[in-house]
Amino acid sequence: MDFDIATKLVFGAISSLGTMALIFYNMGQARKMKAELLEKFEEAINRESKHSTTELFRLIHGLRMNYSDVAELVKHDGCSKIIYALKKTPGIVSFKNGTFQYTNVGRNKVFRYIDCWFTHFSIFVFGGLLLVSLAVMGMSEGAFSVAGFLLVIFSSVMLAVQIRQRAYDQMIESLVSPEHNN
Structure with a gap:
């Protein structure tokens, strides 16, 4: 050298x-x-x-x-989760007068239904894509196997993101309406 x-x-x-x-x-x-x-x-x-x-x-x-609102927020048991939600989705949730609530957009049932449906649909699509790409990767050779591997990586990442988003949405729902906690 x-x-x-x-x-x-x-x-x-x-x-x-x-x-x-x-x-x-x-x-x-x-x-x-x-x-x-x-x-x-x-x-x-x-x-x-x-x-x-x-x-x-x-x-x-x-x-x-x-x-x-700041004084009430720091007294709340779930203050760190509420702060995280306020930072991540500022137009959907708010903390006013001592209560954590959906904003006008977030209160809209149609918006929340479409958001929930899209999240579930995305989980289904990326889960199916993961299974198909695993099959392609396992049953093929050469370039198709490499393409299957890349598709496995992509679909795994997207599936993880969608599952994380679903868990986040459930956390928000439990903070806004604690009587619906599972």
Whole structure:
């Protein structure tokens, strides 16, 4: 192997490792900063400082809410799930006057029915595609086997995403109407 190629490979590996180390360091610093913000947020809640509480809540979670709603939200047992839902689907759910509820769009039965139907249909389609691609991969040779393998990967990922979305929708439904918990 040529000396120039070897040095380029070594320096490339070193710079890659340095980049990864820097990324992990920055992620650790971000966690540390968030922990400090959470401590200040707890202090602001205890002092009942409206402006500090709402601004710190916005900095930590990226959500703008009234002080009374923030104070009620942090007292709620499922506050972390509610915050996650508010961040993931801001136009479908909201937290107002101490209650977690669907917005006008989310309250629409037709919208929720179509969304639920589409999720179930997607699970069925990608599950079927996974079975077909497994058969193609197992019974064929060469390029068809490789295509079957790629289709297995694609359908597995899409099936996992749809199943995760279904679990998320069930979590939202249980938070909005706790009497329907399974």
